[in-house]
Amino acid sequence: MIDVFESAATMARRVRGKEISARELTTAHLERIAADQLGAFVHVDAAGALARADEIDAMIARGDNAGPLAGVPVAIKDMLVTRGMPTTASSKILAGWVPPYDGTAVARLRAHGAVIVGKVSCDEFAMGSSNENACGGPVKNPWDPTRVPGGSSGGSAAAVAGGLSAFSLGTDTGGSIRQPAAFCGVVGLKPTYGRVSRYGVIAFASSLDQVGPLARTVEDAAIVTEAIAGHDPLDATTIAEHAPRLTRDLETPLRGLRIGLPAEYFLPDTDPEVTAAVERAIAILRDDGCEPVPISLPHTRYALPAYYVIAPAEASSNLARYDGVRYGLRVGDRKATLLDLYRKTRGAGFGPEVKRRIMLGTFALRSGYYDAYYKKAQQVRALIARDFTEAFATCDVVVSPTTPTAAFPIGARATPIEMYLGDVFTLACNLAGLPGVSVPCGFTAGGLPIGVQLLGRPLDEATILRAARGVERGAGVVGRHP
Amino acid sequence: MSALDDVLARWEVVIGLEVHVQLATATKAFSASAAGYGAPPNTQTDPTVLGLPGSLPVFNLRALELALRLGLATGSTIRRRSRFARKHYFYPDQPKGYQISQYDEPLCADGGVEIVVGSERRRVPLTRIHLEEDAGKNLHGAGHTSGVDLNRAGVPLCEVVTEPAIRSAEEAAEYMRALHLLVRYLGISEADMEKGQMRCDANVSLRPRGATALGTRTELKNINSFRFVHRAIEHEILRQARILDGGGAITQETRLWDGAAGTSQSLRGKEEALDYRYFPDPDLPPLVVTDELLERVRAALPELPMARFDRFVAELGLPPDDARTLVGDRALADWFEAAVAARGGSARAVANWTLTELLGSLDGRPLADAKVTPVHLGALVKLVDDAVISGKIAKEVLATMAQTGEAPDAIVERAGLRQISDVGAIEALARQVVDANPSQVAHYRAGKLGVLGFLVGQLLKASGGKANPALASELLEKLLGSD
Numbered sequence: 001m002i003d004v005f006e007s008a009a010t011m012a013r014r015v016r017g018k019e020i021s022a023r024e025l026t027t028a029h030l031e032r033i034a035a036d037q038l039g040a041f042v043h044v045d046a047a048g049a050l051a052r053a054d055e056i057d058a059m060i061a062r063g064d065n066a067g068p069l070a071g072v073p074v075a076i077k078d079m080l081v082t083r084g085m086p087t088t089a090s091s092k093i094l095a096g097w098v099p100p101y102d103g104t105a106v107a108r109l110r111a112h113g114a115v116i117v118g119k120v121s122c123d124e125f126a127m128g129s130s131n132e133n134a135c136g137g138p139v140k141n142p143w144d145p146t147r148v149p150g151g152s153s154g155g156s157a158a159a160v161a162g163g164l165s166a167f168s169l170g171t172d173t174g175g176s177i178r179q180p181a182a183f184c185g186v187v188g189l190k191p192t193y194g195r196v197s198r199y200g201v202i203a204f205a206s207s208l209d210q211v212g213p214l215a216r217t218v219e220d221a222a223i224v225t226e227a228i229a230g231h232d233p234l235d236a237t238t239i240a241e242h243a244p245r246l247t248r249d250l251e252t253p254l255r256g257l258r259i260g261l262p263a264e265y266f267l268p269d270t271d272p273e274v275t276a277a278v279e280r281a282i283a284i285l286r287d288d289g290c291e292p293v294p295i296s297l298p299h300t301r302y303a304l305p306a307y308y309v310i311a312p313a314e315a316s317s318n319l320a321r322y323d324g325v326r327y328g329l330r331v332g333d334r335k336a337t338l339l340d341l342y343r344k345t346r347g348a349g350f351g352p353e354v355k356r357r358i359m360l361g362t363f364a365l366r367s368g369y370y371d372a373y374y375k376k377a378q379q380v381r382a383l384i385a386r387d388f389t390e391a392f393a394t395c396d397v398v399v400s401p402t403t404p405t406a407a408f409p410i411g412a413r414a415t416p417i418e419m420y421l422g423d424v425f426t427l428a429c430n431l432a433g434l435p436g437v438s439v440p441c442g443f444t445a446g447g448l449p450i451g452v453q454l455l456g457r458p459l460d461e462a463t464i465l466r467a468a469r470g471v472e473r474g475a476g477v478v479g480r481h482p
Numbered sequence: 483m484s485a486l487d488d489v490l491a492r493w494e495v496v497i498g499l500e501v502h503v504q505l506a507t508a509t510k511a512f513s514a515s516a517a518g519y520g521a522p523p524n525t526q527t528d529p530t531v532l533g534l535p536g537s538l539p540v541f542n543l544r545a546l547e548l549a550l551r552l553g554l555a556t557g558s559t560i561r562r563r564s565r566f567a568r569k570h571y572f573y574p575d576q577p578k579g580y581q582i583s584q585y586d587e588p589l590c591a592d593g594g595v596e597i598v599v600g601s602e603r604r605r606v607p608l609t610r611i612h613l614e615e616d617a618g619k620n621l622h623g624a625g626h627t628s629g630v631d632l633n634r635a636g637v638p639l640c641e642v643v644t645e646p647a648i649r650s651a652e653e654a655a656e657y658m659r660a661l662h663l664l665v666r667y668l669g670i671s672e673a674d675m676e677k678g679q680m681r682c683d684a685n686v687s688l689r690p691r692g693a694t695a696l697g698t699r700t701e702l703k704n705i706n707s708f709r710f711v712h713r714a715i716e717h718e719i720l721r722q723a724r725i726l727d728g729g730g731a732i733t734q735e736t737r738l739w740d741g742a743a744g745t746s747q748s749l750r751g752k753e754e755a756l757d758y759r760y761f762p763d764p765d766l767p768p769l770v771v772t773d774e775l776l777e778r779v780r781a782a783l784p785e786l787p788m789a790r791f792d793r794f795v796a797e798l799g800l801p802p803d804d805a806r807t808l809v810g811d812r813a814l815a816d817w818f819e820a821a822v823a824a825r826g827g828s829a830r831a832v833a834n835w836t837l838t839e840l841l842g843s844l845d846g847r848p849l850a851d852a853k854v855t856p857v858h859l860g861a862l863v864k865l866v867d868d869a870v871i872s873g874k875i876a877k878e879v880l881a882t883m884a885q886t887g888e889a890p891d892a893i894v895e896r897a898g899l900r901q902i903s904d905v906g907a908i909e910a911l912a913r914q915v916v917d918a919n920p921s922q923v924a925h926y927r928a929g930k931l932g933v934l935g936f937l938v939g940q941l942l943k944a945s946g947g948k949a950n951p952a953l954a955s956e957l958l959e960k961l962l963g964s965d
Contacts, residue, residue: 081536094535101529103536200536207764236540236766314764317568320579321533325630334627342572365570365759374761 002028004163005481008072008220011166012113015071016060022053022071026115029073033117033164038140038149040158042078043086044118049073052115067113068223075120075165077156080106080211081200082119089202090134091124093349094328103200104235105169105211105228112227117165120155124351125319126176126204128152129422130413133353138410141184142482143448147407150180156214157184161449161482167215167224171201173208174307175402175426178438181214182402182451185440185477187468188214189221192458193433194239196225197232203318205311206237208430217478218439218469222246225461239459246462250469255289257467260395264300265425271405277442277450278401284441284474285399285467293395297387302380303428304420309364309377310431315354316361322349356416385432392457397467400425402438402451425453435461439468440477449477486716489723490650493688496696497648497715498609501661503640503671504616504679505548511615511638512539512582519677523621523631531636533577538765541566545638546769548670549589549613550779552640555668555786556608558593562771566613566763571756574630575618583641585760588612589769595644596788597660599653603788606657607645613769614639634678640670646685646696651715658682658711663787667812675707682711686718688726697722698732702746704739714739718746790815798822798829807837813849814841817856824860831863839877843884853887854880862890870894871901875947903950905957908941911949912958915940926962934959 002024006014014020026049033044059066081087081099088094102110110116123133131139131154139154141147142162149158153170157180160168170177172190181188189212196211203209213224223246230243259282266275286292324330324345331344350358364373391398402425413419429436435458438451452471456464472478510517513530529537553560567585590611597606618635622628642661648654662680665671673680687699700722705714717739722732736755737746785793787809794805794815808815818836822829840859844852862883866876871894882893894900902908915937916923926933934955941954 081534087535089535097535099529099534099536101534101536199538202535203765205764234540235538237764313761317570317580317759317761320570320572321535321577323572323574323579325574326532326577327534338574362759365761367757367759370761 004028004032004166005216005479006166007217008069008166008215009217009223011072012068012070015056016066018060022056022060022115023050025071026050026053026073026117029117029165036162036164037145038142038158038162038164039137040120040139040149040155040162040164041075041118042088042090042121042136042155045085045116048085049115049117052110056113056115067111069109069227070113072114072166073117074109074114075118075156075159075168076106076116077122077153077168077170078119079122079126079171079202079204080169081202082106082116085116085119087119087202088135089125090122090136091349091351091354092135092329093322093345097328101200104197104232106200108228109169109224114227120159120165120168122155122170122176123152124354125202125315126152126171126173126209127315127353127357129175129179129419130408130410131155131180132410133351135351140410141407143185144407144446147409147448148183150183150403150407152176153180153188153214157181157186157188160184160186160214160216163481167213167220169211169224169228170214171204172210172212172430173204173311174430175423177212177214178402178426178436178451178453179423181438182440182449182453183407185443185449185451185480186214186216187218187221187437187439187472188212188451189225189437189461189465190429190435191225191229191461192239192435193430194237195229195244195435195459195461197235197238199232199234203314205314206318207314208307208311210430218437218465218472219247219250221437222250222465241459244459244461246465249462249466252466253289254285254467254470257285257290257397257463258293258395259285259290259467260293260295260391260398262295262297262300262391262398262400264297265400267404269404270401273444274401274403274405274450278399278452281441281452281471281475282399284471287474288470290467290470295391295395295398297384297391297398297428299380299383299387300428303384303431304424306377306380306384307427307431308360308420309373310381312357312361313364313374314361316358316365319350319354319358322346324349353416381431384428388428388432388434388455396456397464398455400453400455402426402453406444406448406450429455434458435464437464437468439471441471441475442477485720489719492691493719493723493726494691494693495649495651495719496646496687496689496699497650497654498646498685499644499648499654499657500683500685501642501658502616502681503552503642503661503665503673505545505638505640506669506671507542507544507548507638509542509544510636511542511545511613512636515636517637519679521633523629523633526633527635531577531632533579539582539763541766541769542638545613546589546771547775547779548638548668549611549640550771550776551668551670551783552642552665553590553593553611554776554780554783555664556590556593556595556611558590558608558611560771560776561587561589561591563587564589564612564769564771566766566769567760568763569758569760571758573617574628575620575632575635577618577632577635581615581617582763582766583614584612589771595657595660595664597653597656599656606653607647609643609645611640611642614641646687651712651719654684654715655708655712658708660787662708663810667784667787669784678706681706684711684715684718686715686722687732688719688722698734700732700734701736702739703736703749704741706741710739710741713744714741714746717744721746787812798833800830800833804833804837808833811849817849820856821860821863824857825864831867832860835859835863835880839880843880853885854883855887858883858889865890865894869901869903869950869952871899872947872951875899875901899948901950902945902948903953905953908945908949908953908957909961911941911944912954912961914944915958916961923962934962937962
């Protein structure tokens with residue numbers, strides 16, 4: 001009997017125990033994907049997934065160790081390159097491109113027994129907070145199809161919440177894992193910068209991008225992170241440490257853990273239902289013996305402007321390679337001049353939000369303006385990081401809402417600024433390079449999920465996951481699905 | 483007075499050179515792709531070289547070692563923590579839309595390269611030496627087709643930038659030769675200009691003699707041979723002087739040198755100058771040079787060409803021309819030193835034999851093909867010095883050595899070439915020569931002493947070339963004088 005809403009840990013246990021076969025599990029998911037109305041998937045690799053499932057079943061039949069994710073169906077955000085499987089970053093400019101290689105996180109997932117069922121939608125080049133910037137159109141929130149799933153890893157969150165894959169890999173540059181996780185009622189972890197290799201991650205903002213899991217349980221998020229994390233010789237920004245042990249301590253009692261409550265993150269304009277749910281989560285932690293500590297992160301209000309200098313500047317550079325010469329879209333006939341080729345290809349290939357950010361970033365990096373923008377933003381970033389260092393002297397985990405509101409209706413946020421302001425709670429984590437997790441902590445009266453965000457010290461994913469597990473235990477939302 | 487002399491009488495020339503040197507690493511600067519020269523197009527690539535989405539650079543520390551050799555050999559200040567920066571421009575040979583280079587935090591600063599101009603020695607000051615990656619090559623086919631070969635993309639380069647301190651085309655060419663020799667001594671590059679392993683851009687400006695402010699400069703690109711360094715700069719000097727003398731002003735621009743035509747054309751003006759939008763590459767952590775690495779590189783530095791030249795002249799007593807020729811080819815100089823070491827004693831003769839006879843026997847083939855070993859050449863010179871064979875015989879012996887690779891002693895013994903230094907035997911030959919040439923003898927005795935040379939020649943001929951020439955001359959003179 002297949003239950004597509006089980007945790008990945010349970011699925012793997014049942015596959016390894018020959019209770020169900022990887023093929024049955026994969027087939028059940030492929031059937032749901034084929035019938036899906038959410039629009040989460042941009043590519044389904046049924047043949048590849050079934051072939052891999054059969055290999056896993058064969059390994060198990062032989063008595064081999066098929067791995068902690070044996071036979072578990074996973075959907076990969078289209079920002080991660082997958083060998084032999086189209087990868088587009090939800091952009092027309094990469095139409096038809098089939099990568100000749102796997103990124104490190106994807107390769108490690110495969111090696112741990114996961115079965116890749118396909119690629120899921122996201123905002124174009126991960127630029128967005130609603131998945132409305134995908135070239136293939138918006139993805140629907142499984143809890144309310146008139147609402148966005150969040151973004152940029154909206155397809156990932158929708159797939160996990162909607163029972164289309166047991167977990168997903170997303171990328172998080174300013175909240176792109178945590179925010180859709182909150183909107184879709186799943187667990188989303190952004191590991192410490194440098195914890196997971198970016199090799200094979202289509203670059204948006206290189207100093208902020210990080211790969212992480214979107215999963216149904218904290219335990220699943222821990223298992224997946226253990227699988228994908230650790231030093232990679234192909235990414236010079238990975239930290240020279242082995243993958244962390246995260247699952248071992250999940251149930252360790254929380255007594256004595258100091259939870260920091262930053263004044264700057266509890267704002268009057270946050271939706272009252274969100275505030276109430278987060279306060280309930282804090283109460284759960286307090287009941288578990290955690291000690292609430294008021295803290296201040298005084299440079300918080302500069303996070304958004306600093307982010308919107310650094311991220312577009314790096315994006316304008318990272319996206320320079322899409323020129324129509326070597327791969328993807330090319331617009332312009334044989335007689336077109338080189339300049340025409342560039343202009344037409346980039347003009348037709350990029351969507352409006354991507355163009356906006358390329359222009360912002362190009363402006364910020366102009367000769368003579370570097371000091372005023374990029375360098376200044378980096379200085380602000382250092383101050384934001386220092387805020388956290390000081391805060392972590394008096395607390396172990398920083399708690400806040402993940403988002404100011406629950407999922408909003410498709411089309412509701414008409415201007416870029418409205419959209420950007422929705423990310424106020426998630427940006428600082430990336431700027432400071434910290435690990436952060438969003439875990440479901442309740443629902444609105446209208447039945448929309450709400451997430452609480454827990455931020456930790458660099459490399460201390462173990463503690464925030466342990467606290468997230470505490471919230472999960474107390475909130476009693478696991479097992480509830482659309 | 484030539485046109486150039488006329489110009490130089492009124493204008494002072496200011497030249498700064500930017501030289502790119504490819505570093506001879508096995509793999510590329512930022513990935514494990516092979517970095518050799520001459521492979522079929524696009525076979526030396528990988529996702530990083532191709533700039534595929536998701537690919538990342540990881541710096542090849544071997545390139546750092548090679549660059550440090552150059553930094554230390556030029557007496558540069560080594561920055562212990564430098565940074566890579568992205569330099570943006572769109573061109574098909576640049577697959578990422580930016581080149582990874584170094585900008586405001588280069589690896590090396592304030593070095594210098596010693597050159598000799600005429601009899602004067604001077605140091606060309608360097609602003610900086612930095613690391614960067616090479617671009618690919620655009621290939622233009624028939625009709626509207628163009629291709630790009632990315633084999634060269636990502637090959638590590640050192641960019642060596644001089645101060646605007648070079649004052650003539652000759653000096654510029656001499657600097658290029660000195661730098662070329664230096665990088666070859668250091669083993670960091672083949673530096674073959676024909677293969678693009680060493681490339682030169684020149685910034686040229688003129689100012690009235692006595693002026694201190696710099697004139698407007700132009701940048702000359704695509705100077706791809708030593709010959710062109712001199713020609714392109716001289717051409718630019720004359721071009722600028724013609725404009726200035728005519729009352730015009732120099733336009734700040736980049737010009738492309740056309741070697742075949744011997745002229746340059748404007749590539750882009752100041753208005754079209756690119757804004758490279760440099761910023762630190764977030765994919766690459768700061769480049770840290772540890773004490774341990776620096777000391778290891780320093781300890782392994784070879785003797786540098788200028789120091790070697792000085793030693794050859796001062797300690798080995800070589801004529802400066804010979805010393806320069808030998809030092810100009812590290813392998814040849816090493817070969818020569820091995821021959822000197824084998825022989826002991828004075829090096830002048832070994833230098834002479836190396837430069838004339840050894841190179842002559844090679845007839846243009848590379849030294850590596852020589853069958854003559856340095857030890858054997860040393861032994862041959864010793865045979866001459868010890869009067870075991872004559873210089874003339876020695877040349878024949880060397881010819882055999884060059885063919886067979888045998889030791890000279892073996893050839894001398896087998897062919898019975900040992901020089902005759904036995905007084906009795908040479909006296910006997912002298913008598914024969916005197917008896918056989920009565921009229922020359924009469925001339926000699928009548929005071930035409932120059933005839934002695936002829937008679938010595940006859941004696942050597944009669945001995946099959948083996949008679950000791952000095953002894954033959956001495957004994958003949960004695961014989962002719964005594965009768």
